[in-house]
Structure formats: C-alpha cells, structure tokens
Amino acid sequence: MTFHYNNKLQQHPLQIHNRTNQELTGIWTIEPTGRLGNLMGEYATLYALAKLNGHKAYVLPKMYWSLSGIFKITLPLLDQQDFAHNDWINLHLHDWMSPEYEDISKDYVKLTGYPCSWTFYEDVKDEILREFTFHDSIKEKANNYLSKLQEGRGNVTFVGVHVRRGDYLTVMPKVWKGVVADRLYLQTAMSYFREKYQNPLFIVTSNGMDWCKKNIDTTLGDVHFSGDGKESSPTDDFALLAHCNHTIMTIGTFGYWAGYLAKGETIYLSNFTLPDSKFLKIFKYEAAFLPDWIGIPADLSPLLN
Numbered sequence: 542m543t544f545h546y547n548n549k550l551q552q553h554p555l556q557i558h559n560r561t562n563q564e565l566t567g568i569w570t571i572e573p574t575g576r577l578g579n580l581m582g583e584y585a586t587l588y589a590l591a592k593l594n595g596h597k598a599y600v601l602p603k604m605y606w607s608l609s610g611i612f613k614i615t616l617p618l619l620d621q622q623d624f625a626h627n628d629w630i631n632l633h634l635h636d637w638m639s640p641e642y643e644d645i646s647k648d649y650v651k652l653t654g655y656p657c658s659w660t661f662y663e664d665v666k667d668e669i670l671r672e673f674t675f676h677d678s679i680k681e682k683a684n685n686y687l688s689k690l691q692e693g694r695g696n697v698t699f700v701g702v703h704v705r706r707g708d709y710l711t712v713m714p715k716v717w718k719g720v721v722a723d724r725l726y727l728q729t730a731m732s733y734f735r736e737k738y739q740n741p742l743f744i745v746t747s748n749g750m751d752w753c754k755k756n757i758d759t760t761l762g763d764v765h766f767s768g769d770g771k772e773s774s775p776t777d778d779f780a781l782l783a784h785c786n787h788t789i790m791t792i793g794t795f796g797y798w799a800g801y802l803a804k805g806e807t808i809y810l811s812n813f814t815l816p817d818s819k820f821l822k823i824f825k826y827e828a829a830f831l832p833d834w835i836g837i838p839a840d841l842s843p844l845l846n
Contacts, residue, residue: 567596567648568627570619573604574655577611577775578794580604582657585669586634588616589662590652594645599623611776613674637661637828657794658828659801673802675780683780690742690765698738701785701803702727702757703778703796706749713792719814720839722791724756729837730789730808735763744785746778800834811836815844 571587573580584604591598599619600608608614627649634642634652638660662669675683691697706721713719734741743764747753750766757764767781775795782788782799788807790796800807809830814820830836 567650568619568623569594569596569598569650569652570601570624571604571652572654573601573607574653576795577607577779578796578798579655579657580607581673581798582655582794583652584608584614584616584672586656586658586661587652588669588672589665590642590645592665593643596648596650611675611679611779612672613676614672616672636823637825657797658825659831660828670802670804673798675783679776679780680784682777683784686781687744687784690744694742695740697740697742698734698787699785700731700734700738700741700743700787700789701782701799702731702743702745702789703782703791703793703799704745704747704749704753705791705793705796706747706752709792710749713813714844717814717820718818718844719820720841720843721813722810723840725840726791726810726837727757727789731757733808733835734787734789734806735761743789744781746782797829801831807831807834809834809836811838812841813839815841 569587569591571583573583575583580603584600587598587600598616600614600616601619601624602621605614605616605618629649629651630647631651631653632645634654634656636654636656637658642661659666687699704722704727709721713721731741731743734743741763743757744767745753745757745764746767750768754766767778779795779799782796783802785803785805787805788796788800788803790800790807790809792810792813796809800809807830811826811830826836
C-alpha cells in the first residue's frame with residue numbers, strides 16, 4: 542500500500558496585520574452552515590481573514606451557541622440589531638486560501654461557504670488552537686475516560702479513529718463519484734500504528750458503529766468502541782478523539798478537526814473520487830489535509846464495477 546504525504550501546495554505567504562483590537566475596524570462575520578466540523582472551519586477562517594485584513598470579527602448566534610458550549614472561544618456574539626442595520630457585502634469563499642482574500646477593504650463583510658482548510662489560518666495556528674480550547678469539564682471527562690481504558694495496560698499510545706458514514710454512503714457515490722473508507726483502508730491505517738508504536742489502543746467513534754463492529758478486527762484486544770459500541774454525542778466523541786495521541790480519519794470535517802487538535806500523526810483517506818468528479822472543482826486534497834499528514838489512496842473499484 543502506498544502512503545501519500547501531502548506536500549504539493551505552495552501556500553501564498555500571508556502578512557498578518559499586527560494591530561491592536563482598538564485599531565481594528567468594521568464588522569466581519571460568517572454564515573454558520575453545517576454541523577460541528579463545518580462551524581469550526583468557518584470560525585477559524587473568519588478569525589484569520591478578519592485579522593489579516595484588519596477588521597473586527599463577530600459570530601452569529603447559531604455559531605456562537607454551538608461552539609461556546611464546547612470551546613473557550615473569544616470572538617464576540619454579533620448583536621442582531623447591528624447585523625440588521627449595516628450594509629453587508631457577501632463574499633463567498635472557496636475552500637483554499639487565495640491572494641484576493643488578503644486585501645479586502647470593506648468594513649461590513651459576511652463570508653459564506655464551507656471553508657475548512659489549514660491554508661487560511663496556518664500563520665495564526667497557535668491562536669486557532671487556543672480558540673478551540675475545550676472547557677475544563679469536557680476535557681476532564683475525556684481524560685478520565687481514556688485513563689480508565691489505560692488501567693492495567695501500561696504505557697498506551699491512544700489512536701483516535703473516526704469513521705464517517707451516514708449520509709455519505711449515498712452522497713459520495715451518487716453525487717460526487719466517490720467512496721467512503723472501507724475495511725481495507727482502516728486495516729492498513731491501523732497496521733501503520735501497530736508497527737510503529739509498541740502498545741497502541743484504538744478509540745473508534747462513528748455514526749455507523751454497527752458497520753465498524755463488523756468490519757474492524759478486534760482480535761488483538763487493542764480496539765475500543767466509544768460509548769460501549771453505541772453512537773455517542775458528537776461532543777463526547779470529538780473530545781475523545783482530540784485528546785488521543787494520533788488520529789485515523791476517513792473523510793469529513795469532523796475527523797479533520799480531531800486530527801488538527803490532537804496534533805499527532807494523522808492518516809486520511811486520499812484520492813477518494815474519480816478524476817472527473819465535480820467534487821474536485823471545489824476541493825483540493827493539498828489544501829484540505831496538512832502537508833505532514835499521511836494519505837492512503839481509496840479503492841475506487843466499486844465505482845468502476
């Protein structure tokens with residue numbers, strides 16, 4: 542099996558304005574769309590682009606209440622009165638950083654789209670990681686869960702595994718000419734960590750847990766299904782993954798952010814669409830996955846058959 546290292550993208554260098562909050566102008570926000578992983582990508586992009594262009598960033602209620610219950614975010618909630626009475630410019634973003642996003646002079650901008658790319662916020666990565674600091678109670682719950690799993694096992698290397706299924710089972714083949722992760726992909730990714738680390742313990746989370754229990758080999762005794770094999774809450778699953786040492790993701794922004802926050806080695810499913818997929822017009826592998834992450838190409842034969 543070939544492992545791909547994601548090193549193709551030459552990011553346009555950003556020059557972040559070094560301004561104090563008092564010098565920032567205007568009001569920038571972003572349309573909150575999607576679930577947790579999407580909202581995190583939108584928040585991080587707003588934070589970075591507003592700072593880059595010297596403007597104040599605010600978040601709309603859906604984003605604020607969704608993220609502030611999990612993380613210690615600092616961007617303030619935008620008052621609905623301010624939102625209603627300003628002349629907003631709508632700016633749709635594609636999913637990678639471009640030079641035209643570096644010099645936007647408008648004071649009242651509402652960003653739209655599904656941005657979730659490290660290329661937007663690489664220069665403020667430490668700040669983004671601070672923004673996504675878990676509340677103490679959530680962090681404590683995740684660490685306690687992992688500590689109990691470690692009992693009697695010695696020095697464990699935790700590997701979080703997120704298996705995205707659900708609506709992707711239909712969307713990927715029928716809309717995007719793509720596939721989701723299969724049994725072989727997970728087996729190959731897990732073998733990588735088993736060969737590299739002496740005592741790995743795989744923490745599996747998924748919105749298709751029944752499939753996982755049937756298709757992930759548990760005979761070595763190093764696999765644990767979160768929530769005792771039942772689908773847990775997204776917050777609990779995400780916190781568990783983020784507090785592991787390393788990550789195996791499949792596709793989707795939930796797994797991306799788990800790997801980003803865990804800060805260890807991350808393996809992802811690569812080349813998961815046919816070359817003529819329209820998905821590749823809005824998505825770039827090299828912008829979606831960090832350069833040092835490891836990609837395992839998907840088996841596309843089900844699409845060809």
